Amino acid sequence: AIQMTxxxxxxxxxxxxxxxxxxxxxxxxxxxxxxYQQKPGKxxxxxxxxxxxxxxxxxxxxxxSGSGTDFTLTINSLQPExxxxxxxxxxxxxxxxxxxxxxVEIK
Amino acid sequence: EVQLVQxxxxxVQPGGSLRLSCAASGFTFGNYWMAWVRQAPxxxxxxxxxxxxxxxxxxxxxxxxGRFTISRDNAKNSLYLQMSxxxxxxxxxxxxxxxxxxxxxxxxxGQGALVTVxx
Numbered sequence: 662a663i664q665m666t667x668x669x670x671x672x673x674x675x676x677x678x679x680x681x682x683x684x685x686x687x688x689x690x691x692x693x694x695x696x697y698q699q700k701p702g703k704x705x706x707x708x709x710x711x712x713x714x715x716x717x718x719x720x721x722x723x724x725x726s727g728s729g730t731d732f733t734l735t736i737n738s739l740q741p742e743x744x745x746x747x748x749x750x751x752x753x754x755x756x757x758x759x760x761x762x763x764x765v766e767i768k
Numbered sequence: 769e770v771q772l773v774q775x776x777x778x779x780v781q782p783g784g785s786l787r788l789s790c791a792a793s794g795f796t797f798g799n800y801w802m803a804w805v806r807q808a809p810x811x812x813x814x815x816x817x818x819x820x821x822x823x824x825x826x827x828x829x830x831x832x833x834g835r836f837t838i839s840r841d842n843a844k845n846s847l848y849l850q851m852s853x854x855x856x857x858x859x860x861x862x863x864x865x866x867x868x869x870x871x872x873x874x875x876x877x878g879q880g881a882l883v884t885v886x887x
Contacts, residue, residue, distance in 0.1 A: 752872050756815050756830075759812060762813070
């Protein structure tokens with residue numbers, strides 16, 4: 662199974678800051694990587710698919726990049742409503758696997 | 769509007785069985801892969817199983833293989849997860865989701881159903 666190592670596991674940042682979350686895969690994923698936001702008690706929400714494509718309705722301050730085994734989610738100008746846990750997901754090969762999650766808190 | 773409405777969670781004793789359902793609307797259900805994902809209390813997301821649009825191919829993770837069965841009824845626009853030989857460690861919120869089977873994409877999710885395995 663492909664292992665997804667996500668970092669950091671948590672971070673605290675101020676409104677307006679730029680935040681970067683990374684996922685490293687144990688093998689190449691082509692473009693089979695997505696990013697999700699989850700708030701407490703809610704289902705995850707798709708933010709980014711195919712490494713860098715923004716899901717419809719998602720604010721443009723969210724962006725994804727990367728290739729091969731290293732991928733990044735960037736939140737430009739962090740907003741209070743961005744407080745949540747973020748996960749990456751690969752479905753390049755079975756079993757699909759999630760990263761361990763990054764909890765983003767607002768200072 | 770795409771909707772996935774789940775039912776069937778609850779409390780079950782270890783060794784027992786339970787079936788989760790996910791009713792789909794707002795899209796052509798038979799054109800999409802579907803998946804089940806779970807989240808144990810206070811933990812991260814874990815893939816459980818997925819099934820091809822016509823039901824001809826399924827995959828489940830090792831920890832549930834032989835105990836859980838994913839299935840679908842395209843005539844009823846419904847996805848199912850039959851869970852048997854349940855263990856305490858299967859306690860989690862279970863989500864159904866529409867899966868593109870590529871690009872890391874689960875683009876629509878059900879509301880979640882809590883399954884508690886306890887004596």
